[in-house]
Amino acid sequence: MSSSGGDALSDANDGCVGPTSADAGKASACAGCPNQSACSSGAFSSPAAIVAKEEERAVLRTSLSDVSHVILVLSGKGGVGKSTVSTQVAQALSSRGFSVGLLDVDICGPSVPRMAGVVGRTVHQSQRGWEPVYANPNLAVMSISFLLEEGDAAVVWRGPRKNGLIKQFLTETDWGDGGLDYLIVDTPPGTSDEHISIVQYLNDARPMMMSDDGNKSGASGAIVVTTPEEVSMADVRKELNFCKKTSVPVLGIVENMSGLQMRVSDLSFFRERIINGSETVPFDCTDDALSLLREKCPEVLSMIAAADVFPPSGGGPRGMAEKFNVPYLGKLPLDPNLLKACEDGVSFVEKYPSSPAASPLNAIVDKIILALPVEDEDGEQHGLMQE
Known part of the structure; x- marks a missing residue:
């Protein structure tokens, strides 16, 4: 994907000038691009094509x-x-009173419905579009899982069909009369078609927000998730570069599974x-063991026992955040x-x-709210945890 944003095709070369440019198919960046013939033919720059594109953008903008804010949750690595x-x-x-949408665009491996407690539910079509499933009065959920007849059915789709469904999710989901304060988008691993498409659709749909480096994006920002070991961070660095290439501002890095932490009272003990x-x-x-602790040193039972599960590499995710000059949101x-x-x-x-x-x-969550505040009717920021 190139700096041309929403005009670039999903499989375009770096430096793409965009299919509607006068140099489409002729610029140096076009050499070897699979779209070169179509771009040079004018298929994307004809009056009909331009009108169709503008109509698509208008539908996205309305939807x-x-x-208020669209947050992408990204990682180049699966399982983090x-x-x-x-x-x-x-x-x-x-739970803090915000109106939230949760959009699952992991088409082949949707896991959000189980984690949100809405497995087995279905969406309904109304005159206003798809009605999402509500996990609670403030949380609406949309996923391909709700459209499948069987929960264990395999989704074996090529990129264009996935991209078409993502566009439907964005244009045909009715998030309610009051709209949303936050739309959280759970993405699949990698930097594939789904990621490129949703960034392009958001660029078409929303006012372009200026990032710190002077670039603009329709996404409010991205949360990048990693685990501490190098095997994970090597892929996550690619994701950070993807955000830089596509001008998506990074809200910060979350270091997940940073170590095991449990209260001693919740531990199991074994003898050989x-x-x-x-x-x-x-x-x-x-x-x-617990009886002995209660008798001899009960104060230990309320202590937290911790162990590193994944070996941290180098400066770990915090060091990676510093290197890429993005915020470090913390350890989970x-x-x-x-x-x-x-x-x-x-x-x-x-x-x-x-x-x-x-x-x-x-x-x-506090850091996310501070980065992307939502004001109430009196112009006051709310939703932060009180000390």
Whole structure:
């Protein structure tokens, strides 16, 4: 994708001048591009094509006119917790009184419905478009999962069909009369067609916001999720470069699964037992260990036990944020209650407010609200946690 933003095709070369440019198909950047023949033929710059494009932009602008902020949740790596962050940030924002939409554009692997507690629900078509599913009165959810007859059905689609569905989500979803304060978009791994398309659609749909580097984007910003090890960060650096190329401002990096944290009272304890003379097997002695702690040093039970699960590399995600000159939003530890909240489809910060990851997650949400404030009728900013 090039700096030409919404005019560039999804599979265009870097430096694309745009299919409607007078130099389309002729510029040096066009060499080897799969669209060169079509661009040089004028297929995208004909009066009919230009009118069709403007009509598409008008529909997009109308559909998202009542959305204050659109936040993309990105990561070049799969399995780092994008959907966890997307869902729980959306849940936390909605619990603070904001009107929130959660859009799942991971077409082949939609996991948001389970994490939002709306598995098995369906969307309905009205005169105003698709009615999303509501996880709570302030949180509307849209996903391909609601359109499938079977929850385990495989979605085997090529890029154009995926892109068409994403456009339908953006143009045909009725987010309600009052609109949205925040639309959180959960994306698939990588920097593929879905990412390029949604950035282009947002550029067409929304007032272009000026970023710190002077570029403009229709997306309000991106949350980039990573785990601490180099295998993950190597892919996430590509995602940060994608944001730079497409002028999407980065709200910050979330270091997910930064380490395991649990209260000692929630731990399980094991002794090794030798059987058959040589084989060592674990023996659960949790009840005995907790009884001993309650008797001898009960203050230990309320302490947090921590362990690094993924080996941090170099300066870790914080160092990566400094290198790319983007904010570091903070660490989210591995917390069994956070995983349970996602499995049960509930708001983690409401259900487990004293769990180890609750305070870090609330702090991340505070930073998002400060970066993208929503004012009430009196011009006052709200939704921040009180000290």
